[in-house]
Amino acid sequence: MIIIMEPGASDSQIQHVVEFAHNLELKTIVNKGVVQTVIAAIGETNKYSTEQFEAIDGVRTVQRIQVPFKLASRDSQHTDTVVTVKGNIKIGGNNPPVMIAGPCSVENQENLIAIAKVAKECGAKIIRGGAFKPRTGPRMFEGLGKLGLEYLDVARKETGLAVITELMDARDLDMVAEFTDIIQIGARNMQNFTLLNELGRVKNPILLKRGLSATIDEWLLAAERIMDKGNTQVIMCERGIRTFDSKYTRNVADIAAIPLIRRLSHLPVIFDPSHATGKWNLVSPLALASLVAGAQGLIVEVHPDPEKALSDGPQTLNFENFRKLCSDIEKLMNFISPTPCK
Numbered sequence: 186m187i188i189i190m191e192p193g194a195s196d197s198q199i200q201h202v203v204e205f206a207h208n209l210e211l212k213t214i215v216n217k218g219v220v221q222t223v224i225a226a227i228g229e230t231n232k233y234s235t236e237q238f239e240a241i242d243g244v245r246t247v248q249r250i251q252v253p254f255k256l257a258s259r260d261s262q263h264t265d266t267v268v269t270v271k272g273n274i275k276i277g278g279n280n281p282p283v284m285i286a287g288p289c290s291v292e293n294q295e296n297l298i299a300i301a302k303v304a305k306e307c308g309a310k311i312i313r314g315g316a317f318k319p320r321t322g323p324r325m326f327e328g329l330g331k332l333g334l335e336y337l338d339v340a341r342k343e344t345g346l347a348v349i350t351e352l353m354d355a356r357d358l359d360m361v362a363e364f365t366d367i368i369q370i371g372a373r374n375m376q377n378f379t380l381l382n383e384l385g386r387v388k389n390p391i392l393l394k395r396g397l398s399a400t401i402d403e404w405l406l407a408a409e410r411i412m413d414k415g416n417t418q419v420i421m422c423e424r425g426i427r428t429f430d431s432k433y434t435r436n437v438a439d440i441a442a443i444p445l446i447r448r449l450s451h452l453p454v455i456f457d458p459s460h461a462t463g464k465w466n467l468v469s470p471l472a473l474a475s476l477v478a479g480a481q482g483l484i485v486e487v488h489p490d491p492e493k494a495l496s497d498g499p500q501t502l503n504f505e506n507f508r509k510l511c512s513d514i515e516k517l518m519n520f521i522s523p524t525p526c527k
């Protein structure tokens with residue numbers, strides 16, 4: 186950590202910062218320049234916030250040298266983490282991108298199985314479907330709860346696909362962990378710290394969606410929290426962020442975040458073109474773009490009749506468009522290398 190003093194900082198102010206650092210068991214190197222003094226604090230600086238030093242009289246600014254997300258950082262692990270799901274599905278590294286597909290919400294058994302079959306036939310390895318749905322309005326369809334999990338389980342058994350579903354409440358963790366292969370933490374809960382803290386208790390890989398207005402550091406720190414609590418199998422998922430223009434798209438697809446996460450972190454990163462755009466006719470172009478940018482998987486909303494979907498119909502692909510997307514991906518993958526951009 187580098188502590189930069191104000192130009193006119195007195196010797197006693199400098200001495201106070203040094204003693205403050207020593208009391209935290211940090212070593213210091215004081216570099217007195219002609220105009221300003223710079224103090225390097227060395228040791229377990231990750232335990233302390235920069236604000237603690239910035240609050241001291243005579244300190245102008247404080248900068249970290251190491252990233253605050255130590256476990257998630259590529260500095261601490263050079264090789265890509267490959268998350269293994271259900272024994273043989275590999276997400277990350279140089280593995281081909283994994284397709285996750287399914288309805289926004291689990292609606293009924295027949296519909297889910299029909300979707301799962303099409304997903305499988307198109308090469309998807311994992312079926313998605315929300316049993317607990319975060320909805321903005323209090324009287325909207327909020328999912329089937331446990332019954333939805335049971336439907337997912339039947340679809341899993343019938344097709345052999347793995348299952349991913351969203352966990353919203355820590356009280357449901359054990360039940361969701363039992364019925365699903367990957368636990369999804371939705372955008373709205375990315376900074377629900379008490380929920381994240383609980384995830385260390387289970388072995389299921391975690392798909393961590395980026396918060397609606399989360400910075401890259403905040404997103405990686407959420408991953409860091411899950412890892413710190415003991416679950417290192419985290420998959421990052423870019424799903425679009427909010428900016429100033431929501432007239433044509435639900436969110437703004439931050440494609441740059443994909444190669445960026447791959448530079449900053451060893452964790453796999455996938456893309457959700459459905460929530461990122463909110464429009465079914467933008468889903469496929471953005472899905473392809475994300476693969477070019479290095480996405481190691483996709484999570485796409487699919488429904489036999491999106492007009493009748495109980496949630497997120499406007500951003501949902503019908504079977505025909507999903508089949509077309511999968512065949513386009515197959516063609517594209519002959520031209521691009523899944524090798525990480527370093």
Ligand code: PEP
Binds near residue numbers: 289315319373
């Ligand atoms: C979803 O996957 O249906 C969902 C609610 O996603 P997000 O948390 O990204 O909005």
Ligand code: MN
Binds near residue numbers: 289290460486497
């Ligand atoms: Mn949805």
